[in-house]
Amino acid sequence: MAESRRQSLTIAGETIASVLMRNASEHGSDIALREKERGIWKPTTWAEYAEEVLACAAGLDGFGLKPGDAVLILGDNRVRLYCGMLALATLGVYAMPAYPGTTLEELQHFADEANVVAALAEDQEQVDKILELRDAGATLLKHIVYDDARGLGFYEAPGLISWEHLVEIGSHRLNSEPGLREDLLGRAKPDDPAVFLHSSGTTGKPKGVVLSQKNVLAAARNGHAAGAFDFGDEVLAYLPMAWVGDYAITVAAALLLRFTVNVPERQETVLRDLREVAPTFYLAAPRSWDNLLTTIQVGIENSTPLKKRLYHLFLDGAVAAERRKLNGMSAGALEPLVRFIGEMLIFGPIKDQFGMHRLKNAFTGGEAIGEDTFVFYRALGIKLRQLYGQTENSAINAIQAPDEVRLHTVGKAAPGVEVKIADNGEILLKSDSVFAGYYNKPEASAETLSAGWLHTGDAGYLENDGHLVVLGRVAEVMHTKAGERYVPNFIENRLKFSPYIKDAAVIGAGRDELTAMVCIDFDVVGHWAEVNGVPYVSYADLSQREEVATLLREAFLRVNKALPEPLQLKKFVSLHKEFDPDDGEITRTRKLRRTVVEDRYQNVIAALYDGSKDVHVSAVVTYETGETGRVERTLPIREV
Known part of the structure; x- marks a missing residue:
């Protein structure tokens, strides 16, 4: 069909x-x-x-x-x-x-x-x-x-x-x-x-x-x-x-x-x-879905006690029901009735407020989305799905079907797209949508296109029923000193599932343990600080507060629960500034430029492994006007 x-x-x-x-x-x-x-x-x-x-x-x-x-x-x-x-x-x-x-x-x-x-x-x-x-x-x-x-x-x-x-x-x-x-x-x-x-x-x-x-x-x-x-x-x-x-x-x-x-x-x-x-169709990156979720939650917290109670009563039940569906369990006898009432009182008005009541197809792509965020929208009645795409393949490789949504996969290959996994675990694609090669770069093109197949550079595997799982970049598969294999991007994305973490860089190749540098989300953490009476004067100040460190530590503990013991994160630093595309630390689509970050923060990385309690940083930052300034700060090294 x-x-x-x-x-x-x-x-x-x-x-x-x-x-x-x-x-x-x-x-x-x-x-x-x-x-x-x-x-x-x-x-x-x-x-x-x-x-x-x-x-x-x-x-x-x-x-x-x-x-x-x-x-x-x-x-x-x-x-x-x-x-x-x-x-x-x-x-x-x-x-x-x-x-x-x-x-x-x-x-x-x-x-x-x-x-x-x-x-x-x-x-x-x-x-x-x-x-x-x-x-x-x-x-x-x-x-x-x-x-x-x-x-x-x-x-x-x-x-x-x-x-x-x-x-x-x-x-x-x-x-x-x-x-x-x-x-x-x-x-x-x-x-x-x-x-x-x-x-x-x-x-x-x-x-x-x-x-x-x-x-x-x-x-x-x-x-x-x-x-x-x-x-x-x-x-x-x-x-x-x-x-x-x-x-x-x-x-x-x-x-x-x-x-x-x-x-x-x-x-x-x-x-x-x-x-x-x-709109009837909406595609957004996980960060956009996270930001919208934060806006909804802030609005609920600022509403009346009755509205808050109703919201949590119906939403908590809908989230639990959605998790049961994702785990292959059937709905309870009263679920349709509760759903109908929740739609009338809570879910419908929220979707109407944000222009999503007509959505037939809603997608997230570009990187992994947090489980809580994903389940929230599906509980709200927005049938959010994941897709997997690349520039080299005109953006559409694999898509989740409405009735085959799983948290860990990106769905099956779209009709017209063939997928196979190379011996080294790399995802290969073939389709009329695949480009002919990089502009004036024959060597890079020959590496990416071979025997009609596009080498995506992504590591992954196919499940028995054809669902594709994407783990991260093949080039970023790294090993600890003990030989434990890990993909830093996979761990970084899960750290970013926390609304309080905007960017992360996991360190550990050739070392005894994994550590991380993180950048807080200033808007989200700033709002949390205002609600909870935590004073601050700047990003650099807020990022180093002990109260904020507690929020970050909770995110690390949650990620560690899903990681084997040798790959659990042991220490972290909350950086004094965001990773910035103008500083070359991330791309315009907010992908980490790992070599740039590791070179620029050499002293911070050294402090994470030499037993230091803190590290002094002096960094040049570029403002929106194009002018530059210098930030001086002492950053605590924190144990997870």
Whole structure:
């Protein structure tokens, strides 16, 4: 059945442009996009979407853009930036989205990597970055198109042009040049680029990942066949445009299955906009689900005593029931009735408050999610599921089915994806959604792609019924001095199941025991401190409080219960600052750069093993303004 659903979406030779034009022709008056501006949702139909994309493509084509060129896309989610990405795919040009907080050094790496000849920028802040990049030597970057004109009225930089002017130029060309429209629509082929993304860069500079139009459309078909989403879904486009998950859902699946994509006003308004949209599909990283859970719990604690009692009465029962289901036990006789009453009084109003009452498919991915968080949402009536994906495979590898949810697996391989396990325990994949290789890196490509199989770099195993278990990175499989094998990322993720721990780094390769450095979640711990009357003046101060150390120790004890004795964590340090992508300690998707962290905190690691009671640190930190400062602190070495 799933395979037939997948095949029914397959049309030979289809491209981004052909799918877009089919939607415009057959469903032209349906809403494709909505963007919130100054509190008002402004709709765009499929017909309008297609015309905007073609006008943009004609305008960029008039600038001389050609296959092999690359265009930077900088900013938060905006309708015009999505239009620009589709226009570039129509021209066969690399659309290269970057995270809004990308530094000049990172942009310089992108400019050195490919022929970056133009940029699409959201606003003045991003235009300033691009101009700085050009001043630093990116001489090929001649054209800069901006969406939001505020603050740019007096800029006189060469090549700077508004989106409106670009579309005006393109529309004029489409109307005055016979055959141009057909020419543009027929240029791109299935193997031509859809988007130019980057690997996370945990072990070095991010590598370029070019996904073809065949790749991304195949992934969308696979996801649909696996039951991840369906025709006409309503989604909120809030994930970073440089993350493969956003492209897979907001662009590829949205085109193929005619989603209505809602673009929030600002990242700061996402929760409010989420409530207004009430999407039917929602994908979020575990940290986002954790943050939302914290918001719900804080709201309950600030409510009336009666509401709190009702909440705990029904939720505690629902959590227990959900755990029984996950363990394969049947429901009690009164469970449906209690569930119905709980839905009316507690669960329904909470879901309505956060815009989740219409959710048909809710997913978490990117890393492991905490058991308590996962069970909470399922108890609330949100059928949260796990999926496993990578940039190199267009984001969709394995998905849990609604009736086959297990805490320790990521589900079965999606239809259209083959999975096998190599002799060394590495997960291998084969699918039409797998990329052709890293951009201009033949050696890295040869290591990753072999005999038609994608070497994911992840360690895992298949259960007898085909469910996939992901343990962590193969390259991060380490051994203690006694030869005990462990995966630090596996332990770190379980430490981060605690709402009080934002990041963690487990140490122990070649040593007698395992220890860890952790970074508190300032918002969550700060709220806990306020509720419990614990004074503090800064992150560095709060992170070293004895009361906070008690919270952290509880998290360590809980993780140790699930670990064999030789791998239990013995000591820890609560760091004086968060791991920061601007400091190179984590990637933009918050993956640990282990070598950087271990090098930067050598003295802290030494103190964890030499019997010291504390360690003095002096660190340079980078602020949001780009300025740097120095933090001096003495950190206690604490026993678990």
